[in-house]
Amino acid sequence: MFGLKSSNPKNASHCLLKDVGVNSINRQHLRLASYAVEFNQIVEDLAKKEATNKDWHRIDALFSRVTRYVQTHFSEEEELMKAHGYPYFDAHKQLHDRFVNDLIKVQSKINNRKIAFKEKFGSMLWDWLINHINEEDYKYREFFREKGLR
Numbered sequence: 001m002f003g004l005k006s007s008n009p010k011n012a013s014h015c016l017l018k019d020v021g022v023n024s025i026n027r028q029h030l031r032l033a034s035y036a037v038e039f040n041q042i043v044e045d046l047a048k049k050e051a052t053n054k055d056w057h058r059i060d061a062l063f064s065r066v067t068r069y070v071q072t073h074f075s076e077e078e079e080l081m082k083a084h085g086y087p088y089f090d091a092h093k094q095l096h097d098r099f100v101n102d103l104i105k106v107q108s109k110i111n112n113r114k115i116a117f118k119e120k121f122g123s124m125l126w127d128w129l130i131n132h133i134n135e136e137d138y139k140y141r142e143f144f145r146e147k148g149l150r
Ligand SMILES: [Fe+2]
Pocket: 029, 073, 077, 133, 137
């Protein structure tokens, strides 16, 4: 396990993400975790009031950063798997594709300014961090390490 401690104490997050064995991938996971923390902050702010235009702009901005970064991360992870002949590539890719499809559904809720998007998006993000990274990604750790990756 390793943690993320932001230099900005307001955003400090200690996220118990597993070390998946490849440094560049670990760093990407931490970045995704910091987005989830940012998202939680937005949800907390919205607990006490209606979303204003400014809030929606903040949501749009964060969501597009998440979407772009998730795509970059998935393609890098998938490229690495393909390059080294990871035997569970297809099943893993299916999980990535499903997540991207779910993001598209959330995007349409956000576009329609449906505040209910936040429950779906929040649970997707945390489920991703806790289940996908710590369970599914963690499965390739030994494989990549045996290939000499660090
Ligand atoms: Fe990952």
